[in-house]
Amino acid sequence: MEVNPLKNRLKDKNIILASGSPRRKQILEELGLSFSVEIRKVIETYPSHLTPPEVAIYLANLKAEPFKKDLGENDILITGDTIVCLENKILGKPKDREEAFEMLSRLSGKEHQVISSVCLKSKDKLFEFKDITLVHFNKLSKFEIDYYLDYYQPYDKAGAYGIQEWIGQIGIKKIEGSFYTVMGMPTHLLYENLMKF
Numbered sequence: 014m015e016v017n018p019l020k021n022r023l024k025d026k027n028i029i030l031a032s033g034s035p036r037r038k039q040i041l042e043e044l045g046l047s048f049s050v051e052i053r054k055v056i057e058t059y060p061s062h063l064t065p066p067e068v069a070i071y072l073a074n075l076k077a078e079p080f081k082k083d084l085g086e087n088d089i090l091i092t093g094d095t096i097v098c099l100e101n102k103i104l105g106k107p108k109d110r111e112e113a114f115e116m117l118s119r120l121s122g123k124e125h126q127v128i129s130s131v132c133l134k135s136k137d138k139l140f141e142f143k144d145i146t147l148v149h150f151n152k153l154s155k156f157e158i159d160y161y162l163d164y165y166q167p168y169d170k171a172g173a174y175g176i177q178e179w180i181g182q183i184g185i186k187k188i189e190g191s192f193y194t195v196m197g198m199p200t201h202l203l204y205e206n207l208m209k210f
């Protein structure tokens with residue numbers, strides 16, 4: 014018998030992760046899931062009246078949209094979204110170094126929220142949920158920000174940083190909530206909801 018409780022529960026299921034994020038893939042592998050990755054591009058826009066948590070749920074749903082008609086009897090589709098929110102404004106992925114520098118300078122010395130949402134979709138079930146973690150950054154010097162931007166790749170990351178990287182080690186003094194929510198997926202909620210299938 015398979016000993017991993019999640020894998021055991023889902024042994025007859027076909028799990029599809031619809032995400033191009035290497036972090037989400039890594040997180041699911043570490044959970045012990047067997048799954049395939051399939052990406053179908055969507056344009057990530059959202060109605061401007063939505064609050065940041067609503068945006069996160071909206072985008073996770075949007076990413077599931079292109080798969081909905083094709084889901085087979087045993088398929089479970091996983092999509093997610095991660096949003097960085099500073100003083101109630103959403104910081105997306107930086108388009109260039111200048112924008113990345115500006116984002117990190119704004120995050121420096123302050124606390125912000127990271128919201129990660131998940132949409133789980135099968136032929137007849139839908140679970141959507143989100144989690145919020147508070148992240149407190151130390152004051153970052155120009156030297157530290159420049160070093161991070163020289164040696165790491167912040168451009169595919171919301172807010173221009175990866176908590177799992179050097180900047181997270183030296184720059185984050187405290188988090189309130191799940192580390193994995195910041196990295197891209199609230200694993201405790203993912204586990205809880207996947208066990209419902």
Ligand SMILES: Cc1cn([C@H]2C[C@H](O)[C@@H](COP(=O)(O)OP(=O)(O)OP(=O)(O)O)O2)c(=O)[nH]c1=O
Binds near residue numbers: 174
């Ligand atoms: C804040 C933060 C974000 N991130 C990453 C997680 C997500 O990959 C990314 C946020 O962008 P998303 O749009 O949520 O995801 P994505 O475009 O990478 O992948 P897909 O839409 O195909 O699922 O930022 C980190 O790796 N570490 C962090 O500390």
